[in-house]
Structure formats: C-alpha cells, structure tokens
Amino acid sequence: MEGDPTLRLRVFDLNCWAIRYLSKRRQERIRLIGDMLRQEDFDLVLLQEVWSERDYSDLNVKVGGCYPFSHYFRSGVIGSGLCVFSRFPILDTLLYQYSLNGYPYMLQHGDWFCGKSVGLVIIKISGIIFNIYVTHLHAEYCREKDAYLPHRLVQAWELAQFIRHTSKAADVVLLGGDLNMHPEDVGIRLLRGWTGLQDAFAEATRFEGCEDGCTLVPNNCFTDKSELLPFPLGIRIDYILYKAISSFMVKCEEMKTTTGAAPGTDVPFSDHEAVMATLHIQRQGQAAGATLTTAEPTLADVVTEARTEVGVGLRAAQQQRYSSGRMALLALLLLLLQAVAALGALAGLGAGQPFPKLSFCLLAFLAIGILLLATGLHLFHTMEVKMLQSTEEQMRMVLRTLQERP
Amino acid sequence: MEGDPTLRLRVFDLNCWAIRYLSKRRQERIRLIGDMLRQEDFDLVLLQEVWSERDYSDLNVKVGGCYPFSHYFRSGVIGSGLCVFSRFPILDTLLYQYSLNGYPYMLQHGDWFCGKSVGLVIIKISGIIFNIYVTHLHAEYCREKDAYLPHRLVQAWELAQFIRHTSKAADVVLLGGDLNMHPEDVGIRLLRGWTGLQDAFAEATRFEGCEDGCTLVPNNCFTDKSELLPFPLGIRIDYILYKAISSFMVKCEEMKTTTGAAPGTDVPFSDHEAVMATLHIQRQGQAAGATLTTAEPTLADVVTEARTEVGVGLRAAQQQRYSSGRMALLALLLLLLQAVAALGALAGLGAGQPFPKLSFCLLAFLAIGILLLATGLHLFHTMEVKMLQSTEEQMRMVLRTLQERP
Numbered sequence: 001m002e003g004d005p006t007l008r009l010r011v012f013d014l015n016c017w018a019i020r021y022l023s024k025r026r027q028e029r030i031r032l033i034g035d036m037l038r039q040e041d042f043d044l045v046l047l048q049e050v051w052s053e054r055d056y057s058d059l060n061v062k063v064g065g066c067y068p069f070s071h072y073f074r075s076g077v078i079g080s081g082l083c084v085f086s087r088f089p090i091l092d093t094l095l096y097q098y099s100l101n102g103y104p105y106m107l108q109h110g111d112w113f114c115g116k117s118v119g120l121v122i123i124k125i126s127g128i129i130f131n132i133y134v135t136h137l138h139a140e141y142c143r144e145k146d147a148y149l150p151h152r153l154v155q156a157w158e159l160a161q162f163i164r165h166t167s168k169a170a171d172v173v174l175l176g177g178d179l180n181m182h183p184e185d186v187g188i189r190l191l192r193g194w195t196g197l198q199d200a201f202a203e204a205t206r207f208e209g210c211e212d213g214c215t216l217v218p219n220n221c222f223t224d225k226s227e228l229l230p231f232p233l234g235i236r237i238d239y240i241l242y243k244a245i246s247s248f249m250v251k252c253e254e255m256k257t258t259t260g261a262a263p264g265t266d267v268p269f270s271d272h273e274a275v276m277a278t279l280h281i282q283r284q285g286q287a288a289g290a291t292l293t294t295a296e297p298t299l300a301d302v303v304t305e306a307r308t309e310v311g312v313g314l315r316a317a318q319q320q321r322y323s324s325g326r327m328a329l330l331a332l333l334l335l336l337l338q339a340v341a342a343l344g345a346l347a348g349l350g351a352g353q354p355f356p357k358l359s360f361c362l363l364a365f366l367a368i369g370i371l372l373l374a375t376g377l378h379l380f381h382t383m384e385v386k387m388l389q390s391t392e393e394q395m396r397m398v399l400r401t402l403q404e405r406p
Numbered sequence: 407m408e409g410d411p412t413l414r415l416r417v418f419d420l421n422c423w424a425i426r427y428l429s430k431r432r433q434e435r436i437r438l439i440g441d442m443l444r445q446e447d448f449d450l451v452l453l454q455e456v457w458s459e460r461d462y463s464d465l466n467v468k469v470g471g472c473y474p475f476s477h478y479f480r481s482g483v484i485g486s487g488l489c490v491f492s493r494f495p496i497l498d499t500l501l502y503q504y505s506l507n508g509y510p511y512m513l514q515h516g517d518w519f520c521g522k523s524v525g526l527v528i529i530k531i532s533g534i535i536f537n538i539y540v541t542h543l544h545a546e547y548c549r550e551k552d553a554y555l556p557h558r559l560v561q562a563w564e565l566a567q568f569i570r571h572t573s574k575a576a577d578v579v580l581l582g583g584d585l586n587m588h589p590e591d592v593g594i595r596l597l598r599g600w601t602g603l604q605d606a607f608a609e610a611t612r613f614e615g616c617e618d619g620c621t622l623v624p625n626n627c628f629t630d631k632s633e634l635l636p637f638p639l640g641i642r643i644d645y646i647l648y649k650a651i652s653s654f655m656v657k658c659e660e661m662k663t664t665t666g667a668a669p670g671t672d673v674p675f676s677d678h679e680a681v682m683a684t685l686h687i688q689r690q691g692q693a694a695g696a697t698l699t700t701a702e703p704t705l706a707d708v709v710t711e712a713r714t715e716v717g718v719g720l721r722a723a724q725q726q727r728y729s730s731g732r733m734a735l736l737a738l739l740l741l742l743l744q745a746v747a748a749l750g751a752l753a754g755l756g757a758g759q760p761f762p763k764l765s766f767c768l769l770a771f772l773a774i775g776i777l778l779l780a781t782g783l784h785l786f787h788t789m790e791v792k793m794l795q796s797t798e799e800q801m802r803m804v805l806r807t808l809q810e811r812p
Contacts, residue, residue: 074796075505077785091807093800094571099481099503115789120571165500165526168575358764365771379483383521390480394499401497 007126007281008253012042013176013240014274015136015215016049017222018081024222025267030055032262033269034062037085041066042276044123045085046176048136049270051114056083073134076115082134082177084121092122096162099387100151102138104380111138111148118159118177120166128248128281131170135159135177137187143230150313152180153306154391156187160194161394171248172281173197175241178272183236190306193299194398197241200252200277209257210234215273220260222271240277247284254278300402307395314388321381328374334367413532413687414659418448419582419646420680421542421621422455423628424487430628431673436461438668439675440468443491447472448682450529451491452582454542455676457520462489479540482521488540488583490527498528502568505793506557508544510786517544517554524565524583526572534654534687537576541565541583543593549636556719558586559712560797562593566600567800577654578687579603581647584678589642596712599705600804603647606658606683615663616640621679626666628677646683653690660684706808713801720794727787734780740773 017023018030037045037059045067050056056072064070067085073095074080080095096118102111118135137159138152146152156179167173175197181187183199191197201213210217214234218225228234244250256276261268338360423429424436443451443465451473456462462478470476473491479501480486486501502524508517524541543565544558552558562585573579581603587593589605597603607619616623620640624631634640650656662682666674744766 074792075789076792077788079792090803092571093803094567095796096502097505113785161500165498165572166574168572358767361764361767379519382483383481386480386482386485390501397496397499 005282007128009044009125009279009281010040010042011044011046011174011176011240011277011279012037012040012274013046013134013238013276014048014270015178015238015272016047016055017270017272018050018052018055020052026055028267029269030058031062032265032267034059036262036269037063038066040276043087043125044132044174046132046134047083047085048134048178049081050083051078051081053079059083059085071119071121073117073119075117077113078115080115080117080119081136082117082119084119084132084134086121086123086132088123088125090121091124094120094166096120096158098137098155098158099390100154100384102148102151105377109139109141116155118162120162122170128171128283129169130172130174131163131167133159133163133173133175133177135175135179137178137180140180150310150316150388153187153190153309153313154387156181156191157194157306157310157391157395160191163195163197167245171244171246172250173243173245174279176239176275178238180237186302186305186309188239189302192241193302195243197243198250198252200240200242200279201236201255201275204252204255204277206254207256208254209275210259210273212236213255213257213275215257215275216271217260217273220268220271220273221266222268238272238275240275242277242279244281249282249284251280251282252277253280300399303395303399303402307392307399310388310392310395314385314392317381317384317388321378321385324374324377324381328371328378331367331371331374335364335371338364338367411688413534415450415531415685415687416446416448417450417452417580417582417646417683417685418443418446418680419452419540419644419682420454420676421584421644421678422453422461423676423678424456424458424461426458432461434673435675436464437468438671438673440465442668442675443469444472446682449493449531450538450580452538452540453489453491454540454584455487456489457484457487459485465489465491477525477527479523479525481523483519484521486521486523486525487542488523488525490525490538490540492527492529494529494531496527497530500526500572502526502564504543504561504564505796506560506790508554508557511783515545515547522561524568526568528576534577535575536578536580537569537573539565539569539579539581539583541581541585543584543586546586556716556722556794559593559596559715559719560793562587562597563600563712563716563797563801566597569601569603573651577650577652578656579649579651580685582645582681584644586643592708592711592715594645595708598647599708601649603649604656604658606646606648606685607642607661607681610658610661610683612660613662614660615681616665616679618642619661619663619681621663621681622677623666623679626674626677626679627672628674644678644681646681648683648685650687655688655690657686657688658683659686706805709801709805709808713798713805716794716798716801720791720798723787723790723794727784727791730780730783730787734777734784737773737777737780741770741777744770744773 018026060070063085067087069086069090071084071090071093073082075095075097098116101116102109104112116136118133121132123130137155138148140146211233213236215236215238216223217234218228242250257273424432466476469491473493475492475496477490477496477499479488481503504522507522508515510518522542524539527538529536543561544554546552617639619642621642621644622629623640624634648656663679668675
C-alpha cells in the first residue's frame with residue numbers, strides 16, 4: 001500500500017459451531033470452511049467455537065498457504081474457542097477472560113466450562129496498526145426470561161473496557177464475534193456507546209445476504225426453528241464492528257453474509273451465518289478525535305439501563321449466596337446432631353440403638369454431600385456478587401464522570 | 407505544575423497483612439497505617455492484602471480528607487486485597503485477574519481463594535497521564551522447592567503483557583506491589599526486561615531504611631524467623647517500579663522503607679516493611695523512545711529461562727491431569743462393578759448376600775466421592791495445562807521476534 005492512499009481489508013467472521021461429539025457434521029463443515037477460506041482469500045479470519053485444537057490444526061494445515069499467520073486462544077476447561085488466521089504477521093497477542101460466564105452447575109448450557117474470553121491480536125499493515133479483537137459472549141437461552149443477562153452485560157462491559165484500555169496506540173480497531181445480542185439490546189448499545197465502535201452492517205455501502213443481516217436464520221438446517229419462531233427473518237447476533245483512531249478513516253464498502261447451505265452442497269458452514277466485510281482504510285489530514293460516537297446524554301442513559309440490569313443480577317446473586325450459605329449451615333447442624341447422637345450411643349446413653357446403622361450412615365453421607373455442594377455454591381455466588389458489585393461501581397463512576405462534564 | 411518543569415510525586419506501597427481473624431493486631435495496625443498516611447501526606451498510596459472491605463472503608467473514612475479519591479479492586483472469593491488512595495482524581499480503572507494462582511486444595515496456603523490480580527488506575531496530574539498498577543503475586547512458601555514458581559512466572563508474564571498493552575497512551579507507568587520475588591529472580595528480570603520498568607530502589611539518589619532495601623526483615627516481630635534464616639538481612643520482595651514513555655523523564659530522588667515498629671509504638675505496620683519513593687517527573691525535549699531497557703540478547707536469555715521453568719510446570723501439570731483422570735476412571739470402574747454386583751444380587755444370581763450392606767454402601771459413597779474429587783481435579787489441571795501451554799507459546803513467539811530482529 002506504500003504510495004497508495006487506501007488500504008482494502010477483507011474480513012471474515014464465523015461462529016463455527018464445532019463442538020466435538022455434539023455438533024452435527026462437524027468435520028465435513030470444518031473441511032468446507034477451510035476450502036472456502038482458501039478460495040476466497042480474505043485478509044483476516046476471525047473464528048469462534050473452534051473448541052478442539054485438532055480442528056484448529058487441521059484448518060491451519062489447510063489454509064496455511066493463504067494465511068501464514070494464526071493464533072489459537074487457550075482458556076477455561078474446554079478452551080476459548082477463539083482463533084485468528086491472518087495474511088499479515090501477528091505482532092502480539094493478549095487474552096482477557098471474562099470474570100463472569102454462567103454457572104458451573106448449568107451443565108446443559110455449558111458456557112461456564114468454555115472460559116469465554118476476548119482475544120486481541122495486533123497486526124501492522126503498511127505502517128497502520130490494527131488492534132483486532134475476537135470474542136464470544138454468553139449465549140441467550142431464553143429471551144423472555146434471560147437469566148444470563150447480567151453476566152452478558154458484565155462481559156459486554158469488560159469487553160468495552162478491555163478494548164478502550166488496550167487500543168490507545170492503535171490506528172484501527174476491529175471487533176468480530178458472536179455477541180449473542182440483538183442490535184438494539186442494551187449490551188450492544190453499551191459496547192458501541194462506550195467504545196465508539198461502528199457496526200459494519202449499518203454502515204455498509206452495499207449489502208448482500210440474509211435479510212436484515214441476520215446470522216441465525218430459519219432456513220439454515222442446523223438452527224432450532226422453535227427458538228426463531230418470534231423472529232421469522234432470523235436474528236442478527238454476529239458482528240463486525242470497527243473504528244479508526246488517530247488520523248485514519250474506515251469505511252465499510254461491502255458487507256455480506258452466507259445464506260444457509262455452502263455453495264454446491266446441502267450443508268451450511270455452521271448453524272450461524274458467516275459475516276464478511278470489505279473495509280477501506282484511509283489516512284486523513286485531521287485526527288478523528290472523538291472516540292465516543294454516541295452523544296453523551298444518550299450514553300449516560302445506556303449505562304444507567306445496563307447498571308439497573310446488573311443491579312437485578314446482583315440482588316439475585318446475593319439471594320443465592322444467602323440460600324446456599326443457609327443450606328451449608330443446616331447440613332453442618334445435621335452432621336453435628338448426628339455426631340452427638342453417635343457419641344451418645346457409643347457412651348451407652350441411649351436405650352439400645354436408636355437408628356438403623358445403614359440409614360444413619362446414608363444420612364451422614366447425604367449431609368456431607370450437601371455441605372460440600374452448598375459450600376461450593378456459596379463460594380461461587382460470593383465471587384459472582386463481588387464481580388457484579390465491581391461492575392456496578394465502575395458504571396456508577398463512569399456515570400458520575402459523564403454527568404460532571406459540562 | 408503548570409509553568410513548573412518538575413512534578414514531585416510521593417508514592418507509598420505496603421502489603422498490609424490484614425487477614426480477618428488470622429493476622430495479629432490487625433485493627434490496631436490498620437489504625438496506625440491510617441494515622442501515618444494522614445500525617446505523611448503522600449500523593450499516591452498502593453496497598454495489598456486489605457482483604458476486608460470493612461478495613462478499606464475504615465481507612466477511607468480516616469484518610470479521605472487527605473486522599474479524596476480511592477478505589478478497591480474486588481475479585482475472587484475473598485477479594486484481590488488491592489486498593490489505591492490518591493490525592494488526584496482517578497479517571498479510569500481496570501482489573502486483570504491472573505489465569506493461574508495456586509491450587510484450591512492447598513487450603514493452608516489459600517492463595518487460590520484470593521483471586522490475585524493486577525489493578526490499574528489512571529490518573530492525570532498537570533496534564534501528565536499516569537498509569538498506576540498495583541499487584542500481589544503468588545507467595546513463595548519454600549524457596550528450595552518452589553512448587554508455585556511456574557504459576558508466579560505466568561503471573562509475572564501476564565503482568566508484563568497487561569502493562570505493555572494498556573500503557574501505550576501513558577506518559578508515566580508506575581507499578582507498586584508485593585511481587586514475592588527477590589530482585590535477581592527470573593520473574594523480576596522477565597517483568598523488567600519485557601516492560602522496561604526501572605527499580606526505584608536501584609535508581610534512588612538517596613536511600614534510608616532497612617539494609618539492602620529489604621521489606622521482610624528478621625527484626626519485624628511479625629515475620630517468621632525460621633523462613634528468614636538463610637537471609638540474615640531479610641529479603642526484598644516489595645517494589646516500586648517505574649518508567650516514562652513519550653517525552654518524559656522520571657528520576658527517583660529518594661527511597662525509604664519503614665524499619666520494624668511504627669514510630670512511638672512497639673507494633674510494626676505489617677509483617678512487611680512499607681516502601682516509599684519520591685519521584686521527579688520532568689518533560690524532556692526528545693521522546694524517550696526505547697521502552698526496553700534490557701539489551702535484547704539478554705532479554706531473550708531471560709525469556710528462555712522463564713520458558714524453561716514454565717515448561718517444568720507444564721509437565722508437572724500434565725502429570726497431575728493424567729493421574730487425576732486415571733483416578734476418576736478407576737473410581738468409575740469400581741462403581742460400575744458395584745452396580746453389576748448389586749444387580750446380580752437383586753436378580754438372585756449370587757449365593758446369598760456376598761457383601762455386608764453397610765460396607766457395600768460405604769464403598770459406593772467412597773467411590774462417588776473419589777469420582778467427584780478426581781473429576782474436579784482433572785478439570786482444574788486441564789485448565790492449568792492450557793494456561794501454561796498458552797504462556798509457553800506466547801514466550802516462544804516473543805523469542806522468535808527477538809531473534810529475528812537484526
């Protein structure tokens with residue numbers, strides 16, 4: 001690009017739905033994704049839900065010729081699922097694991113085990129420094145009664161804070177990922193308002209793909225049709241967001257999504273549609289200056305709304321901490337009572353054996369089990385309370401700053 | 407400082423050893439610390455091991471007049487123990503929790519429950535942006551056979567990476583805390599080499615306090631004398647480190663430590679000595695430029711040394727993951743055998759009752775207990791392996807970059 005005033009960057013983003021043993025036709029789809037990436041020759045590929053390092057390695061072998069630089073972000077028990085393939089050298093990386101990410105006992109949802117994170121890779125193209133973020137936030141299992149909203153809001157907040165604090169020397173910021181939020185949701189408004197990121201779909205000069213840019217659509221054979229009943233067109237939860245800092249300008253020339261089955265097959269790449277953006281980056285005379293695009297009174301409203309939701313989560317977490325603590329105490333009491341009874345029986349105080357041995361033992365084991373479980377839960381909810389309090393306080397601090405400004 | 411070319415900043419750092427119910431004379435010492443902070447009138451106070459929010463609030467009430475701005479960092483079950491008091495407004499904060507921090511089953515050490523982290527507060531004084539970091543790394547319980555060295559090295563690496571990535575817009579970087587490493591340890595060399603931070607003690611024009619700047623000394627009545635036997639003067643594990651970026655210069659004019667008992671009493675402020683630095687910050691004509699003070703071949707040696715230690719930890723973690731997995735499998739097998747035996751007995755296949763009911767039940771409970779415990783351990787060590795691998799890979803990437811440079 002030396003001598004050329006405009007840099008053209010083609011970005012690909014996809015939640016690959018590659019859960020070993022669980023995702024349908026996983027290996028076939030990973031092969032299809034690899035083929036397509038090789039043919040299309042993007043500059044930057046951001047993937048989520050590549051849970052198995054084996055799948056990552058297979059992809060790497062396949063696309064290594066076109067994308068010689070790549071990074072897989074490890075975290076949690078299963079992994080972060082995040083990886084990046086790039087045509088340009090990756091200069092540095094950093095991973096930030098969200099402090100809240102669902103509950104370990106919600107085994108059927110499993111988010112907790114994934115160590116959901118945001119990964120950062122730094123790339124320099126023609127002297128322009130790009131901070132590229134890839135992330136995947138907690139899933140929404142029930143929109144009407146979304147028990148994970150406070151956790152997802154904490155994640156959106158931490159994501160925004162992480163981007164703000166780590167991107168100060170970047171010329172261009174790019175975020176791709178499955179945010180598990182609809183465009184009008186408070187979390188998206190918070191993220192965009194607090195970072196100044198722009199939505200590639202909304203800014204695109206040309207768009208091609210699923211109606212309204214949806215990325216979870218009913219005519220993808222892998223999606224759960226019942227979940228999409230209230231949304232006949234589908235929903236948009238996968239994003240490419242961007243902004244330019246310092247003296248650069250970014251424009252989204254073209255935005256595309258895949259539309260169900262991969263070309264020439266009956267298999268879609270994933271249960272999500274991929275999003276692809278073509279960005280034009282241009283050096284401009286004056287510094288872009290303002291990093292917050294949302295007018296500040298609006299941002300204050302959004303932070304207030306988010307803070308209210310975090311507050312709801314905080315009270316629920318406090319209640320659960322209290323209940324689990326009380327349960328642990330009751331189990332401990334029962335154990336103490338049993339110990340007293342057993343000692344009494346041993347000392348020959350009781351008339352004969354008051355309780356059959358087997359039931360007595362079973363009861364003791366039950367009490368120990370409940371004690372351990374309830375203590376574990378109590379510790380977990382104590383951490384949850386701390387992180388929700390911390391986020392609420394940070395939001396309060398930001399609100400004060402916003403309100404104090406003339 | 408407008409019109410004045412030099413800014414003088416007085417920084418105080420102390421590991422307060424304020425563990426509820428466990429630390430000796432805690433409330434009295436917190437009062438003494440508060441009194442001293444009020445009298446001395448520092449600009450910035452960085453504290454560790456303030457585990458109880460109540461202690462923080464008490465301190466805040468006491469010193470709020472002199473230090474109107476403060477922040478307490480919440481994390482983990484117990485908290486991060488980190489807090490900051492400042493004479494200048496805190497503009498922003500961020501917390502990064504280290505991905506590894508000991509083992510939950512090492513109850514006697516307890517580090518895991520603390521959610522050890524690095525806290526960042528951003529302060530602007532006379533137009534100069536300060537990124538202030540406060541942290542506390544995993545303790546060293548046995549120097550000869552330090553089982554936590556790989557975890558502490560991962561923490562030192564994450565600390566360095568966090569500072570590098572978040573301080574790019576700062577004019578001055580300051581780090582205070584209990585790093586639990588001696589000045590010549592590989593973790594300190596890694597941190598300093600990879601961030602370019604300078605040691606206030608080594609750079610100070612004047613020094614006053616414990617010999618060699620030690621912060622854990624035998625003549626403090628709260629220290630464990632047996633641990634300090636190989637070090638008759640004590641050890642230096644608490645630091646104030648700094649560096650200037652862009653066009654500023656920082657000099658340490660004076661460095662002090664407390665020396666055992668607080669003035670006018672027989673009680674020291676803590677089992678650690680406080681470190682106090684007076685820094686001079688001056689704008690200079692030319693940009694400071696280089697952020698790495700260590701010559702790069704030396705840095706490569708340090709990263710290689712650290713990577714070797716992380717590798718040792720990785721192999722140990724892999725071994726533990728394997729052992730716990732095998733144990734879980736054996737417990738599962740035992741349970742299956744019991745189930746088969748029970749079903750056989752129920753179907754009347756066995757001759758009479760092959761096993762007394764009570765022992766049979768106890769054995770089943772034992773197997774369930776071992777299965778749960780071993781599965782938990784297996785999951786934990788899987789995460790440990792992932793984070794050690796991730797750090798090792800990042801270090802390898804950095805080494806490649808360092809070696810490729812002309």
